[in-house]
Every structure is written in C-alpha cells, then in structure tokens.
Amino acid sequence: xxxxxxxxxxxxxxxxxxxxxxxxxxxxxxxxxxxxxxxxxxxxxxxxxxxxxxxxxxxxxxxxxxxxxxxxxxxxxxxxxxxxxxxxxxxxxxxxxxxxxxxxxxxxxxxxxxxxxxxxxxxxxxxxxxxxxxxxxxxxxxxxxxxxxxxxxxxxxxxxxxxxxxxxxxxxxxxxxxxxxxxxxxxxxxxxxxxxxxxxxxxxxxxxxxxxxxxxxxxxxxxxxxxxxxxxxxxxxxxxxxxxxxxxxxxxxxxxxxxxxxxxxxxxxxxxxxxxxxxxxxxxxxxxxxxxxxxxxxxxxxxxxxxxxxxxxxxxxxxxxxxxxxxxxxxxxxxxxxxxxxxxxxxxxxxxxxxxxxxxxxxxxxxxxxxxxxxxxxxxxxxxxxxxxxxxxxxxxxxxxxxxxxxxxxxxxxxxxxxxxxxxxxxxxxxxxxxxxxxxxxxxxxxxxxxxxxxxxxxxxxxxxxxxxxxxxxx
Ligand code: NAD
Numbered sequence: 001x002x003x004x005x006x007x008x009x010x011x012x013x014x015x016x017x018x019x020x021x022x023x024x025x026x027x028x029x030x031x032x033x034x035x036x037x038x039x040x041x042x043x044x045x046x047x048x049x050x051x052x053x054x055x056x057x058x059x060x061x062x063x064x065x066x067x068x069x070x071x072x073x074x075x076x077x078x079x080x081x082x083x084x085x086x087x088x089x090x091x092x093x094x095x096x097x098x099x100x101x102x103x104x105x106x107x108x109x110x111x112x113x114x115x116x117x118x119x120x121x122x123x124x125x126x127x128x129x130x131x132x133x134x135x136x137x138x139x140x141x142x143x144x145x146x147x148x149x150x151x152x153x154x155x156x157x158x159x160x161x162x163x164x165x166x167x168x169x170x171x172x173x174x175x176x177x178x179x180x181x182x183x184x185x186x187x188x189x190x191x192x193x194x195x196x197x198x199x200x201x202x203x204x205x206x207x208x209x210x211x212x213x214x215x216x217x218x219x220x221x222x223x224x225x226x227x228x229x230x231x232x233x234x235x236x237x238x239x240x241x242x243x244x245x246x247x248x249x250x251x252x253x254x255x256x257x258x259x260x261x262x263x264x265x266x267x268x269x270x271x272x273x274x275x276x277x278x279x280x281x282x283x284x285x286x287x288x289x290x291x292x293x294x295x296x297x298x299x300x301x302x303x304x305x306x307x308x309x310x311x312x313x314x315x316x317x318x319x320x321x322x323x324x325x326x327x328x329x330x331x332x333x334x335x336x337x338x339x340x341x342x343x344x345x346x347x348x349x350x351x352x353x354x355x356x357x358x359x360x361x362x363x364x365x366x367x368x369x370x371x372x373x374x375x376x377x378x379x380x381x382x383x384x385x386x387x388x389x390x391x392x393x394x395x396x397x398x399x400x401x402x403x404x405x406x407x408x409x410x411x412x413x414x415x416x417x418x419x420x421x422x423x424x425x426x427x428x429x430x431x432x433x434x435x436x437x438x439x440x441x442x443x444x445x446x447x448x449x450x451x452x453x454x455x456x457x458x459x460x461x462x463x464x465x466x467x468x469x470x471x472x473x474x475x
C-alpha cells in the first residue's frame with residue numbers, strides 16, 4: 001500500500017457541526033485546512049442520525065397532532081395513512097440535501113475533506129486510513145478534536161438484538177412497532193418517543209429519577225408531562241430496567257421500582273436513551289499530551305486548548321452540555337484562536353431545546369440554579385392563557401418565564417414551554433448576552449399577535465405592569 005505525506009496548517013478531526021464550522025471559519029481566515037470525517041460528506045451525528053432526521057420526523061408528529069386537534073375546531077380528518085417507506089425516504093432526502101450542501105461548501109472553501117479514520121502517531125502527525133482504501137500521513141501545525149459522542153449502553157444489559165435500539169437505529173425508522181419501551185426520560189427518549197407515539201406506537205417511558213427531564217425547572221416540565229400523559233401509553237418514574245430477554249415476538253423487560261404496577265412487560269422494541277459518552281478513545285491519543293478527565297472528556301482551557309498546546313478540543317468530546325450549537329460556537333472560537341485572535345469561550349447563555357410537543361427551551365440562569373445558589377432574583381412568568389396568539393393556536397397551556405436580577409431587573413435567564421418555544425428562546429439568549437434589563441425587553445415593541453409578546457409581557461410583570469395580567473397591588 002502506498003503512503004503519502006501531506007501537511008496542513010490545521011487538521012480538524014470529526015466533521016459534525018463543531019468540526020465543519022471550525023474548518024470553514026479557519027479556511028475563511030486563510031488557513032490550509034483538512035477536515036476528517038467518517039461519512040461521505042461532513043455532517044456528523046447531528047445531520048446524519050441526530051438533530052436533523054429527528055426534527056424532520058418531529059415535524060411530521062406535529063402535523064399529525066394538529067390534524068387530531070382540528071376536530072376541536074370543527075375540522076375532521078380520518079386517521080393518518082402512514083407510508084413508512086415514503087416517510088423514510090423523505091427524511092433521508094432532507095439529510096442528503098443538507099450533507100450534500102456541506103460537501104459543496106467544503107469544496108468551495110478548498111477545505112480538503114478526507115473520509116477515513118485517524119490515529120495519532122505523535123503530537124504533530126496523523127495516520128489516516130482512508131475510506132477509499134488508501135492510507136496517508138498528515139502532519140499538522142494545529143489540530144482540533146471534534147469527535148463528538150456516542151449513546152451510552154444500558155448497564156447490565158448485554159443483549160444484542162435488532163429489537164434493542166439506540167437513537168441511530170430508531171431514526172432509521174425500519175418499522176413502526178406496536179409497543180415500544182423508551183428507557184430514559186431525557187431529550188432523546190422524549191423526542192423519539194413523541195415521534196413513535198404519533199405514528200401509532202404504544203410508547204411507555206421508564207425514567208430512573210422522580211420526573212421527566214431531570215435538571216429542568218419543574219414548572220416547565222409539568223406542562224410537557226401533562227401532554228405526554230395523553231400521548232404516551234405510560235410513564236414510569238423512579239424505576240429502572242434490570243434485565244431484558246428476547247422472547248418469541250418481543251423483548252421481556254424486568255423493572256425495579258416501588259411505584260410500578262407490573263415488574264415485567266413485553267415490548268416489540270426497546271429504545272435506550274440514557275445519555276451519551278464522549279468519543280475520546282481516539283487511536284494513538286496517548287502519543288500526544290492530551291489529557292482526559294474521569295468521565296472521559298478531553299480537558300480544555302477557556303480557549304479549548306488541551307494539555308497539548310497544539311491540539312484543541314471542542315463539542316461533545318470536550319464536555320457538557322452536549323449540544324450541536326455549543327459545539328459550533330466552540331469550534332469557530334477555536335479556529336479564531338488558531339488564526340491568532342485573542343478570544344475565549346465565555347457564553348452567558350447556551351440555549352437548550354427539547355423539541356417535544358410542547359417544546360421546552362431555556363437559557364442562562366435557571367430558576368432551580370438561582371435557588372441552589374441563593375441568588376437574589378425575581379422570577380416572572382407570563383402564562384400563555386393570557387396570550388391572544390396562543391388562543392388562536394388553541395395552545396394556551398404554555399408559559400414564558402424570566403429570571404431577573406432582583407435589584408436592577410437584568411435578564412439572567414429565560415425559559416419557555418409551548419409550541420415554538422425553541423424559536424422564541426433566541427430572544428432570551430440575546431437579552432442575557434447583551435445584559436438587557438427587563439425595561440429593555442418591555443420597551444422593545446414586539447409584533448402582535450405573536451408568542452414573542454410573552455417575553456415582553458413577562459418583562460413588564462417585573463414592574464407589575466403586564467397588560468394582560470392583573471395583579472392586586474399587594475402582590
Ligand atoms: P439525557 O441525559 O438527556 O437523558 C437521559 C435520561 O435517562 C435521564 O433522564 C436519566 O435520568 C435517565 N436514565 C439514565 N439511566 C437510566 C436507567 N438505567 N433507567 C432509566 N432511566 C435512566 O440523555 P439523552 O436523552 O440520551 O441525550 C443525550 C444528550 O444528547 C443530551 O445530553 C443532550 O445534550 C443531547 N441531545 C440534545 C437534544 C436537543 O438539543 N434537542 C436532543 C437529543 C439529544
């Protein structure tokens with residue numbers, strides 16, 4: 001096998017939203033860049049088997065839910081006819097279009113995209129086994145690790161079965177099972193559970209903590225929980241899976257939990273969504289000076305520089321929260337550092353969105369965290385029951401909340417639950433990042449009738465002056 005040696009100013013390892021964003025900006029800043037990924041085009045887990053296909057299918061779930069709700073408005077539709085093959089091929093087309101577009105952007109920027117697997121020979125040299133069968137050595141001045149994360153396995157379960165799914169397998173949509181157990185009531189479990197429940201599967205969720213979406217403010221989660229109770233077959237809290245056995249026609253699952261009705265149940269398939277682990281087991285990494293923490297995350301400083309000064313790490317492999325937009329931001333920041341700019345990763349607000357129905361979104365300081373830290377804050381809420389736009393959507397169950405500095409009304413955190421909350425939270429991010437005051441948000445004219453007004457009205461509630469909420473003076 002012939003081996004070539006190439007040299008690059010920057011080698012970005014991993015081509016997800018963190019890696020490709022870093023590579024693109026570095027090229028825009030004039031560097032000679034190689035981007036190494038496992039698929040035909042850049043995109044990573046987010047585009048190929050995560051954010052994008054799940055959001056395409058969640059759009060479908062929302063359409064089905066709206067069509068059902070339309071009966072309430074005097075519009076009747078018959079039960080949806082689901083052509084799974086067509087649905088799968090539409091979802092795959094969305095992925096193909098976006099990843100193909102990234103391939104084009106890579107070529108336009110003269111970033112060299114290499115499909116293959118890397119191992120570090122030393123702190124300046126990679127060996128790449130290319131997908132085309134070739135092998136090469138690549139020397140770099142700087143490298144960025146952007147290798148992402150993978151689904152965690154269920155502890156104590158070694159079963160290999162096509163009925164036991166992780167999020168990637170679930171998004172392939174190879175079949176719509178009659179009954180599915182989702183293990184883990186976090187982001188992935190609830191989003192994928194929503195998709196399958198909308199397509200007709202009887203979905204049960206088992207969550208080991210006392211509530212869905214642990215770590216998220218309970219007033220937000222309770223709005224989602226109410227709707228999930230109507231959509232899912234059952235939600236089992238404070239419960240764990242302790243064993244799974246394959247039987248004719250299904251998986252027999254044994255549970256452990258005090259509040260359970262049945263200690264065993266049979267499901268056609270089981271989706272495991274109990275968290276993700278960093279992909280830091282990169283071949284030859286021990287030949288560099290890069291260090292890992294006890295959870296396997298690469299240790300980085302505020303510029304995302306590892307213990308090896310020529311190697312940076314960004315995205316899921318460099319720590320929580322494991323979110324694509326955080327990876328993108330870190331990746332672009334690291335590219336700037338490498339190009340010689342004095343910048344650091346210091347966001348005040350990283351938004352998080354759970355794309356369920358309703359969506360749950362938050363950023364900056366949360367109410368729970370403010371309480372834990374004994375911060376002097378005022379929490380203001382605007383219930384969507386008082387929003388005209390929510391009424392026209394027949395979705396008045398939502399809520400918008402601001403966490404404000406008690407003294408001066410500075411916006412420290414924002415949250416919303418309701419349809420479209422994921423889009424709305426961007427205003428909260430801007431407010432927190434800009435150090436906006438409640439008065440800034442209140443005095444910015446928001447378009448009527450929109451859900452965005454709920455931010456303006458929540459800000460006005462800080463002064464006890466929200467138009468659509470009446471409070472007695474003593475409140
Ligand atoms: P998660 O941490 O959000 O949720 C995992 C859930 O599983 C938790 O509620 C946990 O208590 C529960 N759990 C753990 N072990 C269990 C067990 N043995 N039995 C029952 N329950 C158990 O993780 P996830 O949903 O797998 O998602 C992984 C990461 O991917 C998240 O951290 C998130 O950052 C990211 N993600 C983001 C989005 C989004 O932004 N919309 C969507 C999907 C995933």
